[in-house]
Amino acid sequence: MTLSQGLPVQNDDAAIVARVLAGDTGAYAILVAKYRAQFARYAVRMLGSREDAEEALQDALVRAYRSLAKCDDPERFGSWLFRILANRCRTTGTRRGRREKTFVRDEGALLDAAHEHPAERAAWREEIDRALARLDAEQREAFLLKHVEDLGYEEMSELTGVGVSALKMRVKRACERMRVLLQEAQG
Amino acid sequence: MNEPEFDLFIAKVARELKEPVELDAQFDARVMASLAPAVISLDSRRAPTPWYRRQLSVPAPIAGLAAAAAFAGIAAIGMLAREPQGSTLAAGSAETLVRVNDSPDREAVVTAPVQFVFVAPSTSRVELIGAFNDWQPTPMAFDAAAQAWRVTLSLPVGVHEYQFLINGTQHVVDPTAPQTASDFGSPNSIVKVTPVP
Numbered sequence: 243m244t245l246s247q248g249l250p251v252q253n254d255d256a257a258i259v260a261r262v263l264a265g266d267t268g269a270y271a272i273l274v275a276k277y278r279a280q281f282a283r284y285a286v287r288m289l290g291s292r293e294d295a296e297e298a299l300q301d302a303l304v305r306a307y308r309s310l311a312k313c314d315d316p317e318r319f320g321s322w323l324f325r326i327l328a329n330r331c332r333t334t335g336t337r338r339g340r341r342e343k344t345f346v347r348d349e350g351a352l353l354d355a356a357h358e359h360p361a362e363r364a365a366w367r368e369e370i371d372r373a374l375a376r377l378d379a380e381q382r383e384a385f386l387l388k389h390v391e392d393l394g395y396e397e398m399s400e401l402t403g404v405g406v407s408a409l410k411m412r413v414k415r416a417c418e419r420m421r422v423l424l425q426e427a428q429g
Numbered sequence: 430m431n432e433p434e435f436d437l438f439i440a441k442v443a444r445e446l447k448e449p450v451e452l453d454a455q456f457d458a459r460v461m462a463s464l465a466p467a468v469i470s471l472d473s474r475r476a477p478t479p480w481y482r483r484q485l486s487v488p489a490p491i492a493g494l495a496a497a498a499a500f501a502g503i504a505a506i507g508m509l510a511r512e513p514q515g516s517t518l519a520a521g522s523a524e525t526l527v528r529v530n531d532s533p534d535r536e537a538v539v540t541a542p543v544q545f546v547f548v549a550p551s552t553s554r555v556e557l558i559g560a561f562n563d564w565q566p567t568p569m570a571f572d573a574a575a576q577a578w579r580v581t582l583s584l585p586v587g588v589h590e591y592q593f594l595i596n597g598t599q600h601v602v603d604p605t606a607p608q609t610a611s612d613f614g615s616p617n618s619i620v621k622v623t624p625v626p
Contacts, residue, residue: 263565267461268461270459270461270464271461274457274460274461275457278452278456278457279449279450279452280443282450282452283447283449283450285447287446292450295450296453296456298454299456300456300459300460301453301464303460304460305466308560308563308564309564310564311558311563311564311565312558312564312600315498336463358592364492367445370442370445370446375448386446389439389440389442389443390446390447391444404565417436417439419440420439420442421439422437423437424442428433
């Protein structure tokens with residue numbers, strides 16, 4: 243099976259991984275810079291806290307570095323790293339139970355949307371974060387992988403170890419729940 | 430279940446969630462700084478248990494694993510406690526790790542010899558990979574008398590994860606050693622190294 247929709251597959255990664263394994267530790271910075279933005283977004287959405295997300299992403303990057311020789315397909319380093327991060331997010335989510343319910347507001351991104359009223363968009367965005375936080379972890383994970391990371395169900399199944407049918411059901415229920423929660427919030 | 434039809438409402442929600450997030454400006458530097466230092470176990474700061482007093486029995490689940498390995502033509506006898514050169518026995522559990530600064534006045538790293546043994550007489554090549562060699566294969570020598578592959582390394586006191594690499598392709602855990610959960614699809618074996626008394 244080839245992960246081709248949302249997860250990165252880069253020939254360049256194999257060359258960088260080879261450099262790192264040959265002792266050029268500094269080359270790993272290229273991979274860090276390359277993947278941090280996409281993966282930070284997933285971690286923030288999944289964990290609901292920028293601090294937790296940074297911790298999870300840093301831990302995933304360090305784990306990946308220390309186990310780089312075990313990356314069987316360096317061209318798919320991004321997919322492999324994402325799997326590590328997803329597992330780490332699951333562990334963090336289970337341990338903390340999302341008790342803190344911290345919501346991330348990216349004021350810069352909100353203000354960039356000049357075609358809408360910033361205050362309205364900020365409120366809408368906060369409602370989305372709250373609704374997302376009220377999904378159970380499995381539904382939130384499935385929703386984010388499908389609709390934010392744009393993965394196919396086969397990719398999601400490979401990543402999570404959950405069957406395609408179960409994932410479809412989780413996404414369906416997550417969408418239904420998000421719709422209800424957001425419609426309630428908007429009165 | 431069929432694919433759901435395109436949902437404009439959900440697409441609108443997803444669009445918001447696809448907005449990038451900002452990380453701390455020092456994030457990359459923090460990650461890179463955390464790669465270099467070696468790690469040792471907090472256990473090294475405690476009074477060690479003499480190796481001859483440590484538990485030598487094989488837990489029941491491990492016996493089952495050993496049986497499975499034997500079926501495949503591979504069996505491991507793990508680390509030998511009473512090797513002539515005083516090798517350290519492999520046994521233990523996961524420990525909290527602490528990073529050691531590279532400052533000149535840090536404590537000297539205490540090491541102990543550890544012998545790894547893997548019984549696989551029909552295999553042409555066995556190597557040892559682990560956190561202690563950055564998962565770079567260390568060749569193991571075949572001992573014809575014992576029909577086993579051996580290598581002895583001097584490892585820092587603490588807990589180390591490792592696997593055996595068979596013929597350069599097959600990763601195998603040590604069925605006689607404890608294992609740790611892994612994010613990478615397969616568990617690692619654990620060796621706990623204590624100072625030689």
